[in-house]
Amino acid sequence: MQKVEVPADMDPESSRRAASLFSAQLNATHIGTDRIFVVLMLLQWVAGILAAVWISPRTWAGPQSEVHVHVWTAIVLGGLITSFPVYMVVIFPGARLTRYSVAIAQMLWSALLIHLTGGRIETHFHVFGSLAFLAFYRDWRVLVVASVVIAGDHLMRGYYWPQSVYGTLTPTWWRSLEHAGWVVFEDVFLFISIRHSLKEMRNIAKNQAHLERSHELTEQIVRERTAELRGAKAELQAMHDASPMGMFMANQHGEFVYVNHMYEYISGLTCETAKDRGWLSKVHSDDRRRVEREWGQAVEQITTYESVHRIVRGGQLELWVSIKAAPVFSGDVVLGYVGTMEDITDRKQAEIDLQNHARELEAAQRTLQCQTRELETRTEQLQEAHVIAERANLAKSHFLANMSHEIRTPMTAILGFADILAEDAQNPEEIEAITTIKRNGKYLLEIINDILDLSKIEAGKFSVEKQRCSTCQIIADAASLMRVPASAKQLPLKIEYVGPIPEIIESDSTRLRQVLINLIGNAIKFTQTGAVRVVIRFLDTNGPPRLQFEILDTGIGMSQEELNRLFQPFTQADASTSRQFGGTGLGLAISQRLAEMMGGSLTVDS
Numbered sequence: 128m129q130k131v132e133v134p135a136d137m138d139p140e141s142s143r144r145a146a147s148l149f150s151a152q153l154n155a156t157h158i159g160t161d162r163i164f165v166v167l168m169l170l171q172w173v174a175g176i177l178a179a180v181w182i183s184p185r186t187w188a189g190p191q192s193e194v195h196v197h198v199w200t201a202i203v204l205g206g207l208i209t210s211f212p213v214y215m216v217v218i219f220p221g222a223r224l225t226r227y228s229v230a231i232a233q234m235l236w237s238a239l240l241i242h243l244t245g246g247r248i249e250t251h252f253h254v255f256g257s258l259a260f261l262a263f264y265r266d267w268r269v270l271v272v273a274s275v276v277i278a279g280d281h282l283m284r285g286y287y288w289p290q291s292v293y294g295t296l297t298p299t300w301w302r303s304l305e306h307a308g309w310v311v312f313e314d315v316f317l318f319i320s321i322r323h324s325l326k327e328m329r330n331i332a333k334n335q336a337h338l339e340r341s342h343e344l345t346e347q348i349v350r351e352r353t354a355e356l357r358g359a360k361a362e363l364q365a366m367h368d369a370s371p372m373g374m375f376m377a378n379q380h381g382e383f384v385y386v387n388h389m390y391e392y393i394s395g396l397t398c399e400t401a402k403d404r405g406w407l408s409k410v411h412s413d414d415r416r417r418v419e420r421e422w423g424q425a426v427e428q429i430t431t432y433e434s435v436h437r438i439v440r441g442g443q444l445e446l447w448v449s450i451k452a453a454p455v456f457s458g459d460v461v462l463g464y465v466g467t468m469e470d471i472t473d474r475k476q477a478e479i480d481l482q483n484h485a486r487e488l489e490a491a492q493r494t495l496q497c498q499t500r501e502l503e504t505r506t507e508q509l510q511e512a513h514v515i516a517e518r519a520n521l522a523k524s525h526f527l528a529n530m531s532h533e534i535r536t537p538m539t540a541i542l543g544f545a546d547i548l549a550e551d552a553q554n555p556e557e558i559e560a561i562t563t564i565k566r567n568g569k570y571l572l573e574i575i576n577d578i579l580d581l582s583k584i585e586a587g588k589f590s591v592e593k594q595r596c597s598t599c600q601i602i603a604d605a606a607s608l609m610r611v612p613a614s615a616k617q618l619p620l621k622i623e624y625v626g627p628i629p630e631i632i633e634s635d636s637t638r639l640r641q642v643l644i645n646l647i648g649n650a651i652k653f654t655q656t657g658a659v660r661v662v663i664r665f666l667d668t669n670g671p672p673r674l675q676f677e678i679l680d681t682g683i684g685m686s687q688e689e690l691n692r693l694f695q696p697f698t699q700a701d702a703s704t705s706r707q708f709g710g711t712g713l714g715l716a717i718s719q720r721l722a723e724m725m726g727g728s729l730t731v732d733s
Contacts (some may be wrong), residue, residue: 138340145336153265157221160263164229165216167260168209171236175201175322176242200244208235230273233257238280255313262317265324270314278307280345329615363667373468375401377452379428393470395440411437411445420719426448429454429461435471447475591724596636598628598674602663605643613651618659619648623666628674635725640728642718643676647682649714657681685733693731 212232215225237254244250254277261269326332373390377383384402389396393410410418415438417579426430430623432452437445452466541564548561606622613620650659662677693715715729722729 128296135658140331140547141336141340144339145329145332148332148335152328152332153325154221156263156265157226161220161225161229162262163217163263164233165213168213168229168236171240172201172205174238175205175243176239178240181497201239205236207240207612208232223266223268226266227270227272230261230269231276233261234273234276234280237277238284254306254310257715258310258313259380262321265321265328267318267321270317270321274307274310274314278310367399373448373470375452375466375468376408377464377466379426379463381422381464384463390468393440393446393468394438409438409440411439413437425452426464432464432466446470447472465628469631563624591635591638591721593633593635595631595633596639598630598632598663601640602661605640605647606661609643609647609651612648613659616651616654618651618654618657620651621658621660623660623662628665629672638721638725641723643678645714645718646676646678650678650682653682654680655682685731690731 139689148712176198179198185695209232212229215222215228219225229713234254234257237250237257240253241250256268258273261273331697355610370387370389373393374387375383375390376385383401383406386396386398386401386406390401394401394406396406396409400408407415407419418434418436421434422432432448432450436448438448439445449468449469449471450466452464454461454464602622606620610620647661649658658681660679662675662679664675664677666673719729
C-alpha cells in the first residue's frame, strides 16, 4: 500500500478526496502496468523459444542429434517463469505481491535470455529495458526487488557459470560489479522519474479534489440560495395572508398597489377599491384632511409615516387604527413603501377607561399611604418584640446551661456515694435500693448531659474540632459499647464496609463517636427482633469526599407525620414512646446539629 501525502493547506474533506483520487489513480496505474507485463511476458516466452530454436536448435553427438537443451529450457523454464506472474495479474491485479512477482519474473526472463544467447552483450540491454518498463509502476520498491534479483543472478552465475552470463570460461567478479553499478546508475534516474511522476499525480489529484470541492460547494450554495428564495417568497406570501395585522404596499408616488386580507377586513375595502387613493375614502371626515396632508409630506420627503386616526366601516362602525409605513430602497432609488394598519379601538377605549380609573387610583393611593404608615409602625413594634424574644431565648439557653451544670455536679456526688454504699451493702433490699439510685441517677445524668449539650448548641457555645483520627477505631469504639445492650436483647450488631474507606480522616472523633452511639442505641432500643446493621461507605461526589454511616434496623417503624417532627427537641414519635422505651427526645436533635456542625447531614427513612 502506497503512503499518500496531501498538502497541509487543504481542508480535511478535500484532503481525503485528494488522497482517494491519488490512490485510485495509482491503483489504476498498477493494474494497467500489470496488463502490459502479461502481454510482454507472453511475447518474451515466444521470443525465447524462437531464439533458442534459431541459435541452437539441436545438439550433436557424432552422427546423431537431438533437440538442444536450450530449446527445452526456453519452453519449460520460460513457461514456469511466465505462468506465476500471469496468474497473479489475473487473480490479484494491482496488488503489491503481484508487482513484486512481475519484477522478479521479468528479471529472471532477462537472465534466461542472456543464457540462451550465450551471454551476448546485446542481450544485457534487456535488463535495462526491463527496469525502465518496471518504472511504469511508479513504485521504487519494485525497482529495488528487480535490481537485487538481477544483481544476485549475475554475481552467482558470473562466479560459478561465467559462460552463461558473459560468454567466457574465466570467472570475472569485477564484471558482475560493473553490471550492478550500471543497474544502480539507471535506478537513480528511474527513482527520480518515479518521484516526479508521483508528485505530478498528487498535484493532479489535489487540483481535481479542489475542483470537485468547489463545484460541490457552488452547487450547494446555489441549492441553498434557491431554497431560501423559494422559502422567503412563500413565507412572505404566507405572512401577508395570515398576518393578524393589516399590511399594504405603495409605489414611490404613495399610491397603494396591494393590501392583504386583514387590511380588507379592518377597512371594509377590497384590494381593488383600496388601490391608488381609494383607501382615503374610509378615513373619518374629521381626520381625512390631516391624514392626506401627512401622507403626502412623508412621500415627498421620503421619510417614515406614522398616524393614528379613525376610519368608518359600513357607514356606522367607527374604528381607531394605527398606520405605520417606511420607504423601501434599492441603493439610492426608492422602490415604494411597505406599511401596516392595526386596529387599536380596544386600546383607545382602554385609554379612556384608564383615565377614569386614574382618579380612583389616586384616591386609593392616598388610602394606601395611610395604611403603609400604619404598617410601618406595626413592623417596628414587631421588630422590637422579635429582639425581646431573641434575648429571652438566649437568656433561657444560658439558664438551661447553668442549671444543667449546677444539677450535674451534685448528681455526680450522689452516684459516687451510691458506689461507696454498694461496696458495704449486704442484704438484698439495700442492694436493690442502691441499684435503683444508681440506675435512676445515671438516667437523670444522661438527661442533664443532653440538656446541657442542647443548651450549649443553642447558646452558640458549642464547638467541634477538626483533627486526624482513625475511622476504623471510631467505629470499633462505638460498636464495642453498643454490643452490650444489643447482646442483652439478643440482637446481632453487624458492621459492614462497602468498598474501601480512608484509614485517616479529619473530623471531631468525640462528636462523631457520640452521634454513632446515639443512633446505634436508638436502633437497638426500638428493635425487638431481627438485627441492627451499620454500613459504612465512601462517597466520591462532585464536591469534597464524604463518609456515609447508615444504621439499619428492623424496628417498629414510623409514619410520615412522626418523621416530620422526629428532630424537634423534647419530641418523640408518639406519647406512648417515652413510656414504653424511655428517653427525652433530645438525642436525635443533638445528633442532627452535631452532624451539621461537622459539615455533614442526618436523614431518616422508614
